[in-house]
Amino acid sequence: MSFAADFPKDSAFNKAKARYFATPTDAVVSALFAAFAVWILWSLANWALLHAVFGANQRDACMATEGACWSVVSTRWRIVLFGLYPFEEQWRSAIACVVMVVVAALSCVPWFWSARRLPPLWIAGFAIFYVLMRGGWFGLREVTEQNWGGLSLTIFIFAAVSLLGMPLAIVFALLRRSDLPWIARTMALVIDVIRSLPLLSIMFTFAIVMPFVLPDWAIGDKLYRVIVGYALFFACYQAEIIRGGMQALPAGQEEAAKALGLTYWHRIGYIVLPQAFRNALPPTINQFVITFKETSLVTIIGFFDVMASGRAASGNADWNFATIEMYVFVALIFFVFVFTLSRYGAYLERRLGVGRR
Structure with a gap:
């Protein structure tokens, strides 16, 4: 045997x-x-x-070992998480990040899955985040956007792009499906033009070129111009994802809703959009993952996000030999956020039965 x-x-x-x-x-x-x-x-x-060195301020021990020098992370982690934010005010940046993480976690609770609960949750969370970061209210010291950086800036850009881009994407998708040909074709042209451009070129345009063509009162801060450009880019891609989810619906559903006398907005709000988002769930999750990762592109136009902060943390003369360890730490931060979002998306697909017939 x-x-x-x-x-x-x-x-x-x-x-x-x-x-x-x-x-x-x-x-x-x-x-x-x-x-x-x-x-x-x-x-x-x-x-x-x-063979790694973990303790803070252990540069000499790092030079003598063949293992990883995690001491650079123990010593310089504040720069990665908070960037140029004033040291004595970094508790505000930390609480702001925790608030947005809690908002994201609450968004996973089914009770919040409605148009009356989810948008107010994100708006309130983002408002708290902004007040904590910016200050100037409730006795908080004002810290301008030029001093923001690190992980908190990355989360701010991602949250702002999502808040602006998702409603804009829904509007674009509805205009793209308009029964009026001139509206549908114009919207299709706008979407196709923006999708054909690299994100970096759009960021450069909004950051550098826009101040030359806008009136002084409309210029605003460079950070917000970049966020608007990024949100427009996100909206065009997400609009096509939502439109694909709409086209997957049987035509008889909307015709039946019309026969029952439902208005356009009732048909869209109660029949079309809920099923469209369900059908478009996998590419929507993928779009959010890409959006979070591509926030690192803002380093090229002068913003001190988590990637630039990691490079700066290991870029001085004392720690320039430990760049690999610092990049591993930054990669781990991205991995935690992206992997969590991806696994939650997979859970939603199983829960909602996406792709099953």
């Missing part, structure tokens, strides 16, 4: 054997790959954990 016979046919051992060791060739390939994976994991653990 073989050793495998001692296990049930549906056991993990027999499943692994059938999948990876079914033939001698499969067994050799699986063994080589497993050995390579073990070597990679051991080398990574040896560098990142076993």
